[in-house]
Amino acid sequence: MKRAILLSIDDDLDEIRALLRTLEVVIDKEIVQKRGGPHRKTYLGSGKVEEVQREIESLDVDYVIVNGDLKPSQHHALEMLFQKECVDRVGVILRIFANHAHAKEAKDQVALATMRYELPFLREWIHKAKKGERPGFLSGGAYATEVYYEHARSQIGRIERSLNVNSKQREVRRTMRRKRGYFLVSFAGYTNAGKSALLNVLSGSQNMVDDRLFSTLSTTTRRLNKSKRNVLLTDTVGFISKLPPDLVKAFNSTLEEIFLADLILLVVDVSEPFDMIRKKLKTSLNVLIPRQHGREMIIVGNKIDRVSSDSHRELRERVKELHPISEVILTSAIDRTGLAELVSVIETSENRSCVMVAILPMTDSALSLISALHDSTDIEETKMSDHIELVLRCRTSEVQKLTGKIETIGGTVLTSDEVVPDNDPACESPP
Numbered sequence: 001m002k003r004a005i006l007l008s009i010d011d012d013l014d015e016i017r018a019l020l021r022t023l024e025v026v027i028d029k030e031i032v033q034k035r036g037g038p039h040r041k042t043y044l045g046s047g048k049v050e051e052v053q054r055e056i057e058s059l060d061v062d063y064v065i066v067n068g069d070l071k072p073s074q075h076h077a078l079e080m081l082f083q084k085e086c087v088d089r090v091g092v093i094l095r096i097f098a099n100h101a102h103a104k105e106a107k108d109q110v111a112l113a114t115m116r117y118e119l120p121f122l123r124e125w126i127h128k129a130k131k132g133e134r135p136g137f138l139s140g141g142a143y144a145t146e147v148y149y150e151h152a153r154s155q156i157g158r159i160e161r162s163l164n165v166n167s168k169q170r171e172v173r174r175t176m177r178r179k180r181g182y183f184l185v186s187f188a189g190y191t192n193a194g195k196s197a198l199l200n201v202l203s204g205s206q207n208m209v210d211d212r213l214f215s216t217l218s219t220t221t222r223r224l225n226k227s228k229r230n231v232l233l234t235d236t237v238g239f240i241s242k243l244p245p246d247l248v249k250a251f252n253s254t255l256e257e258i259f260l261a262d263l264i265l266l267v268v269d270v271s272e273p274f275d276m277i278r279k280k281l282k283t284s285l286n287v288l289i290p291r292q293h294g295r296e297m298i299i300v301g302n303k304i305d306r307v308s309s310d311s312h313r314e315l316r317e318r319v320k321e322l323h324p325i326s327e328v329i330l331t332s333a334i335d336r337t338g339l340a341e342l343v344s345v346i347e348t349s350e351n352r353s354c355v356m357v358a359i360l361p362m363t364d365s366a367l368s369l370i371s372a373l374h375d376s377t378d379i380e381e382t383k384m385s386d387h388i389e390l391v392l393r394c395r396t397s398e399v400q401k402l403t404g405k406i407e408t409i410g411g412t413v414l415t416s417d418e419v420v421p422d423n424d425p426a427c428e429s430p431p
């Protein structure tokens, strides 16, 4: 077990405590210096920094943890002052991700996010080492730091290329699954909301469920049990507030499994105080809405077994007010409350999913219609010759409107039919 002093400029410490618990770091002392924003040079301000120095001398800690984002210059200043490894909130999250990444894609994603995060710090170390103020990264001197920096830069390019291949493979797999008649449903939501627990009870599988944060990093896809429909459920990485942008970017191929599903189940832990429910739902919606492109979303208020049944109705209404366009289902993965209702809502949504095949003339107006369609439908195939052949998936309610648009520019809709699921039960769990 490693030990740490925790520094913060606000008293909202629950989440960082949970993150450190997940990382198996024991907090020996919490020091809070309330301020409107971080001090430019030392994050906390000089008076408080002296107090921290005294604490570090009396306690034998391994790290100084900062509950916020450190700029490279602040990080350098604090490490010089404390002579201890200083880790900010993003650094903590990245270490958890590194510990939980087992599959190659997840390891690559974490390595990419970590290197992108570290580069500005390395640049600062190189700068200071050249000025003789610091021996260099891991005390290796300026030369070693520069070698590491160049190595990191070349690794970033290599990993980005490999992740692009993963993204394309995932796209092909999604298209294949849809062509075979599968309706794709993804779980999204704050870390620890119960996404994996729900996937397990709905599919009869045994994926890792844990009270730690970010237990799931890789994607798992399983078939929905107890349904005649061909529905695939995909569980993947959870969200957290102030999600590091490097992490979001690095996990793009995995997150696309959420954004590009036919239906998104946004899971929220409703056993927490309502302020927390609101905050976590808002964080999740902020990630989802810009990438969701009108896809249907259902809010799943999970862990309802921990809420007195007298308040279920009121809770449902309050959650609904937070995002009125989505239906709200209350569930418990533990006592299985609400699962039949959830399955029925998934099936209703599957019912609405239509595939259209259209032939368009090769004209400018057809090309601009296709680019507009990218926002509101899933274009599954575009074949260009002297005309354009388009296969797209949309909601039943949109078929008439889309047919009108296609016909206006001289196109024809060949079929507008519901997907007939095939009988192939095959589904896989990508590594």
Ligand SMILES: Nc1nc2c(ncn2[C@@H]2O[C@H](COP(=O)(O)OP(=O)(O)OP(=O)(O)O)[C@@H](O)[C@H]2O)c(=O)[nH]1
Pocket (backbone or CB within 6 Å): 190, 191, 192, 193, 194, 195, 196, 197, 198, 208, 209, 210, 211, 212, 213, 214, 215, 216, 217, 237, 238, 239, 302, 303, 304, 305, 306, 331, 332, 333, 334, 335
């Ligand atoms: N009481 C109760 N606990 C639940 C329920 N669903 C999940 N849990 C518990 O909540 C914790 C987190 O569950 P997970 O399924 O691992 O959560 P997750 O959303 O997959 O979390 P990450 O993978 O970390 O993003 C575990 O301790 C579960 O046992 C529920 O309906 N009721």
Ligand SMILES: [Mg+2]
Pocket (backbone or CB within 6 Å): 195, 196, 197, 208, 209, 215, 216, 236
């Ligand atoms: Mg999980």
